[in-house]
Amino acid sequence: MPPVSTAASQAGMRRRNLSLVLHAVAGHGEISRAAVAAEVGLTRAAVSTLVEELLSLGLLAEAGLTRPGTVGRPGTALVLSDRGPAGLGAEVGVDHLAACVVDLRGKVRASAYAEAPNRDHPPERVLADLAGLVVRVAREGAAAGLRPVGITVAVPGLVGRDPGTVERASNLGWEQVPAGPLLTAALADAEPPAGPPAGPPAGTPADDPSGNPSHAPSAGPPSSAGRLSGLPIGLDNEANLGALAELWLGGHDRGLRHFLHVSAEIGIGAALVVEGRLFRGAHGHAGELGHVPVRPAGPACPCGARGCLEQYAGEEAVLRAAGLDPARAAAERPGPGGRVRLLAERAGTDPAVRRALHRAGSALGLALSGAVNVFDPQKVVLGGGLAELSPWLLPGIESELRRRVTDRHWPDGAVAVSSVGREGPLLGAANSVVRSVLDDPTSVRPREDPS
């Protein structure tokens, strides 16, 4: 419990109140100052001062008069700005790269995608390719007046406590890769060097063909701070970011605050959300569901153990159990999600595929029942490839949970299927930047800031 001194507490209170106002606007989409004051429990005068500051930071905008018929005299409605500060998300998959820019409302305004055999390339090359996509979406965002204030990268591996290093990503062959600094260096190479102030004057459309996002109208003059290579870069595990996307975009409102999110691409990953926040564990490794033992003496797993869940419900294990050759399946349906689509198509006609998926569901249910007994979530949410295969997985999952969660009634609906889809990790990455702005609006430089 940190001490409360008056100065620190006032700065903290101002930051907290700015954030409260911003969250109130985010929660309503469009809302008057008076309604904000009623919702957050501050005086109208205090809210007006806070709103002025948020307008000057470019975080809020005014959207004409509120509808007549609401209480009090009509006021100007506040909305989150759809220009200015934005979130940039990027993703390193085993077979692809992606990047996108979202505005403060969470709307995707630019995106780029590329197939990429990342498993066969050194990390420097992978991150140089990613930097190319990042520059491309930032340029597209700048044309719409958006200025990324941070970058979050989703990786298929463990990040741990140092947010700049991938500790291990087995499916990429990465160990202790400083992906944050490598991406910063790659962005510096990909961006034209910072020159003297030469951007268009603030307010004119930014269609500068150089695409340097520091030339965007809201970004101020070019400087190292305004360049992509000057932005803070965070890395996070794709399963963590998928779970956050589910929390923020999954349409559960505030009802679902404590859940276990399970997704599968090449591996199986899970993430725990507790009271609306990601639960990372002591070393940042929480959620390693793929290596929970299903049968103590089961098949050997590349991790070194035996009988891990991935040996029963991982993509390759299911393909083999269905009598399909994983390599041939990948050739038949290339690109991310191809093999999952193949399984979904074949399940309609091939009983061997249905049987393999049912057995995978039972193994998932077995591992999940242990996790549910220990962690006691409201729900389990199936994301990524598991969502697409849920019609065939759910019966096995639910039957094991019903049988093995015995300290209470485990209702069937407590296993939900994600509506966010395969883009969960990328959307979670971009929105995590936006959330950090909503949580601490003072982290954004004022538009006028010349530095």
Add this chain to the structure above:
Amino acid sequence: MPPVSTAASQAGMRRRNLSLVLHAVAGHGEISRAAVAAEVGLTRAAVSTLVEELLSLGLLAEAGLTRPGTVGRPGTALVLSDRGPAGLGAEVGVDHLAACVVDLRGKVRASAYAEAPNRDHPPERVLADLAGLVVRVAREGAAAGLRPVGITVAVPGLVGRDPGTVERASNLGWEQVPAGPLLTAALADAEPPAGPPAGPPAGTPADDPSGNPSHAPSAGPPSSAGRLSGLPIGLDNEANLGALAELWLGGHDRGLRHFLHVSAEIGIGAALVVEGRLFRGAHGHAGELGHVPVRPAGPACPCGARGCLEQYAGEEAVLRAAGLDPARAAAERPGPGGRVRLLAERAGTDPAVRRALHRAGSALGLALSGAVNVFDPQKVVLGGGLAELSPWLLPGIESELRRRVTDRHWPDGAVAVSSVGREGPLLGAANSVVRSVLDDPTSVRPREDPS
């Protein structure tokens, strides 16, 4: 995030600063006002005002001058009071009852214990017997000038979100038992009726043979609020309270903040501590390690599932695997912990007992490796009967964890043996009352309060 209004924030800040000062004193045992000010980052004037309030609440006391040689002029040392507000803990076991009073320093000042065949008695009878012990320790505490400000009861079952009801305690045969209200009623029956003010004048020794703790010097005149039946009563699962005792009393200082505590008596229970707080889960059921599946098609468990951990590492399962009859063992070593002591004694000479304990350790390691993969704790701590049997259990536990926690190095020392012992749940119960006082000193009525 609740809104921050000025009045609410000032009341909250006062409460928080009172708590900071109290925790600073608790952390040092004996400390000057100046040192408190330096530690919590408030001015000396502010600390003096807070200390006056804590002295008047009977939470702090002065202990003569601080040692010369410390910085600044000598001041009066502050200590937590060893009179006045106190915590009362109680425990319902399958075969026993217990109660104790601890002072604000966490020292046990009164305790009582009784063997009791609670499995065969209706809950009303069990709680009436417990009320007898509670009255006895409260009387003993009152003689030492201690006034319990709350009661926490450890139960071998699930409490859930309503802190007054035991949802289920299979080993007692309890389902939805309102144990809180039942104990309040039993205490009202066990205490003499509240009469007109008749206690000894404040300051005289309280050796009133009626033993009514409302007659204690610091408790003010007798009134329903000063009676045991007027105290707030909380229930909690014994495994949760054992984990909290480990956190508060286990000698880990502030280094161990995120761990999985496993204990076993008749059943196997676990509890998760996250950032120094108990993690309860969405329904208050977190930590049901005993029903994590070890082998999907293993022996049937009374819970309805198959292959649960309790069927491999529960007390009766181990006795049977060792060729011992559980009922005969209980007759041979009656009382709580008797069968565990029997196993520990026999392990020295009987290879069948050693083999059974090794297999139990492997099963524990298997279930724990799943929990560690999902929850990522700093350590696993073995408490209760598992601590006594740890010499024979640890090899199996550690070998499974080493083999199955593969996302990082799992060091041998990461499985620790509790030093708190079998009294963990009772000590956790009593200290949880004390902690609630340290966390919110304003919850304590002033000694002068006539209500």
